[in-house]
Amino acid sequence: xxxxxxxxxxxxxxxxxxxxxxxxxxxxxxxxxxxxxxxxxxxxxxxxxxxxxxxxxxxxxxxxxxxxxxxxxxxxxxxxxxxxxxxxxxxxxxxxxxxxxxxxxxxxxxxxxxxxxxxxxxxxxxxxxxxxx
Amino acid sequence: xxxxxxxxxxxxxxxxxxxxxxxxxxxxxxxxxxxxxxxxxxxxxxxxxxxxxxxxxxxxxxxxxxxxxxxxxxxxxxxxxxxxxxxxxxxxxxxxxxxxxxxxxxxxxxxxxxxxxxxx
Numbered sequence: 001x002x003x004x005x006x007x008x009x010x011x012x013x014x015x016x017x018x019x020x021x022x023x024x025x026x027x028x029x030x031x032x033x034x035x036x037x038x039x040x041x042x043x044x045x046x047x048x049x050x051x052x053x054x055x056x057x058x059x060x061x062x063x064x065x066x067x068x069x070x071x072x073x074x075x076x077x078x079x080x081x082x083x084x085x086x087x088x089x090x091x092x093x094x095x096x097x098x099x100x101x102x103x104x105x106x107x108x109x110x111x112x113x114x115x116x117x118x119x120x121x122x123x124x125x126x127x128x129x130x131x132x133x
Numbered sequence: 134x135x136x137x138x139x140x141x142x143x144x145x146x147x148x149x150x151x152x153x154x155x156x157x158x159x160x161x162x163x164x165x166x167x168x169x170x171x172x173x174x175x176x177x178x179x180x181x182x183x184x185x186x187x188x189x190x191x192x193x194x195x196x197x198x199x200x201x202x203x204x205x206x207x208x209x210x211x212x213x214x215x216x217x218x219x220x221x222x223x224x225x226x227x228x229x230x231x232x233x234x235x236x237x238x239x240x241x242x243x244x245x246x247x248x249x250x251x252x253x
Contacts, residue, residue, distance in 0.1 A: 013222045014229040017215070021237060028203060 007070070007129050008063050015125055018118065019059040026052035026103055033100075041099045047087060048102050054080050058122060073126055081119035084108060088116070138184055139246065142177045143239040149174050150235025156228035163219040163227035171219075171231060174238065175212035182209050185245070194251070201248050208241045 008016055030048040037045070054076050061073025088107035091098045098105055108115030149170045156167060185205045189198055215234030219227040 009222065009226075010224050011226045011229065013218065013226045014233060017218055017230045017233050021233070024207070028207075032200065 006065065007073070007125065008065075012062065012125055012129065015121055016059060016063045018114070019055060019062060019122070022103070022115070022118065023052070023055040023059045026055045029103070044098050044100045044102045044105075047083075047104070051080075051083065051103050054083065062122065062125070067131075070126065073122070077119050077122035077126065080115075081123065084115050084119060138181060139242050142174075142181055143242055145177055146174055146235050146238035146242075148235075150232050153228045153231035153235055157225050157232065160225050161228065162223055162225055163231055167228060167231055168216050168220065171212045171216045171234065174235075175209070175216075178209045178212060178238065181205070181242070181245075188249075194249070196251065197248055201245065204241060204245050204248060208238065208245070211237055211241070 006012070026048065030045070030052040033045045033048055057072055058076035058080060061069045061071075061076050063069075084104045084107060087102060087104035091102075091105040092107075101110060103111060103115055107113060152170055153163070153167060156163065182205045185201070189196065189201060211234050215230055219230040221227075222230065
């Protein structure tokens with residue numbers, strides 16, 4: 001069944017572009033951290049890797065057609081929202097947990113709070129383009 | 134490595150972003166003129182790439198060369214990818230994609246400068 005509104009047309013295109021930037025940046029950052037300094041701060045670096053997977057999945061889920069990919073996008077954006085809220089809160093409450101920053105530290109303050117805004121935008125877009133019924 | 138090239142490129146890139154924002158406000162899709170502006174920006178990033186490679190080859194500084202090169206390559210990839218992604222969109226959201234690219238390039242230049250200074 002064709003979707004009511006394709007996810008990658010209209011403003012979805014801008015959203016996907018921003019997600020793609022975060023996917024590339026998070027993947028690069030995570031790969032670099034794991035390759036060069038994995039033993040130094042395992043917890044934040046594991047989180048960086050998780051963030052990278054989430055952003056790649058969200059980008060693909062939003063950009064590709066089909067209900068399967070839509071479900072991927074829901075899960076990815078949902079995980080992202082939980083991630084940025086939990087990690088953001090933890091990083092403010094207990095700085096010692098995070099000897100090195102992740103993209104979600106301090107609710108993404110290092111990235112202009114975009115990591116906090118993005119999941120809301122992603123979920124809102126998925127809701128707006130949902131198949132009626 | 135904060136020098137005339139990076140400043141000029143940043144100004145140019147912000148200019149492209151403002152131009153694209155004008156398209157969004159006036160409800161116009163990305164046309165040839167806007168994509169041409171992206172093309173000019175792309176030439177600028179290629180110049181930065183070459184300049185960056187030369188600077189890296191002739192410096193004694195302790196620069197994370199691998200990361201530096203990745204950022205240079207990423208920088209050069211932004212304008213053509215943005216043009217491709219914006220072109221397929223008939224609404225003003227296509228110009229919105231160009232706004233994102235125009236803001237991303239100065240950010241990458243800033244990161245390049247940080248890495249050049251020995252940061253990561």
